[in-house]
Every structure is written in structure tokens, then in C-alpha cells.
Amino acid sequence: YCFCCLCFHQGSRSSLANTGFNDWIHLSSTLKSHETCSNHILSYTKWIETELRLKSGKSIDHLEQLLIQKESERWNQVLTRLMNIALYLAENNIAFRGVSDKL
Structure with a gap:
């Protein structure tokens, strides 16, 4: 093609x-x-x-492109925060929810 x-x-x-x-x-x-x-x-x-x-x-769609870029950056930041939370919980052996006495 x-x-x-x-x-x-x-x-x-x-x-x-x-x-x-x-x-x-x-x-x-x-x-x-x-x-x-x-x-x-x-x-x-x-x-x-x-x-x-x-x-x-x-x-013509410059403003739309900017909105898409901002939305993408926002979701990248959300994903980064979630990954940092998961790493922190794993490093400190803390449960995601509630209390866990077992490994």
C-alpha cells in the first residue's frame, strides 16, 4: 500500500x-x-x-489534541501513583485491604 x-x-x-x-x-x-x-x-x-x-x-483540532494529551498525562500520573502504592504495600508486607495475619 x-x-x-x-x-x-x-x-x-x-x-x-x-x-x-x-x-x-x-x-x-x-x-x-x-x-x-x-x-x-x-x-x-x-x-x-x-x-x-x-x-x-x-x-483544526489543536484544542482537542491538547485535551487528549492532558488526559493521557493525568492517567499516567494515576497509574504511577497506583504502582507506587502497590510497591509500598509489598515492601512493608501490608495488605491491600483489611488486616492479614497470614502470608
């Missing part, structure tokens, strides 16, 4: 965007012709433009 053609091309798609490619003998010539076609160049340009916008924070 051609990633940029699969994700960013609109309209009729080449076989590299629809079904992939399995004729390995003719792969080199097919890739050369595909990489020089106007549809691939346009799709590649859109892909690079999208990547630059995401990196610079100028995409």
Missing part, C-alpha cells in the same frame, strides 16, 4: 491505494511510475502539510 495515497487521495485510487501490490517482480517499475504520477504527488503534499500543521499546532 501507498500510505499517503491511501489516506489523502480523493477520487479514483490506484491499485497501491485500494488493494495493495503483490507483483514483486515488477515492483521497481511500478513504484517509479506511481511516485511520478500527479495523484501521488498531490497526496504526498497533503500528507506533509498535515504533518507540519500537527507539529506546529495549527490544525
Whole structure:
């Protein structure tokens, strides 16, 4: 599959965007012709433009991306706290809940 053609091309798609490619003998010539076609160049340009916008924070969903990142950081902190609690309890031989006189 051609990633940029699969994700960013609109309209009729080449076989590299629809079904992939399995004729390995003719792969080199097919890739050369595909990489020089106007549809691939346009799709590649859109892909690079999208990547630059995401990196610079100028995409339409920039605020959503920030919320997702904050949520991810929050859950990482929760998981870290839970791991620290479990390690503390294990090191001090303390039960998670209640009292345990047996090992």
C-alpha cells in the first residue's frame, strides 16, 4: 500500500491505494511510475502539510489534541501513583485491604 495515497487521495485510487501490490517482480517499475504520477504527488503534499500543521499546532483540532494529551498525562500520573502504592504495600508486607495475619 501507498500510505499517503491511501489516506489523502480523493477520487479514483490506484491499485497501491485500494488493494495493495503483490507483483514483486515488477515492483521497481511500478513504484517509479506511481511516485511520478500527479495523484501521488498531490497526496504526498497533503500528507506533509498535515504533518507540519500537527507539529506546529495549527490544525483544526489543536484544542482537542491538547485535551487528549492532558488526559493521557493525568492517567499516567494515576497509574504511577497506583504502582507506587502497590510497591509500598509489598515492601512493608501490608495488605491491600483489611488486616492479614497470614502470608
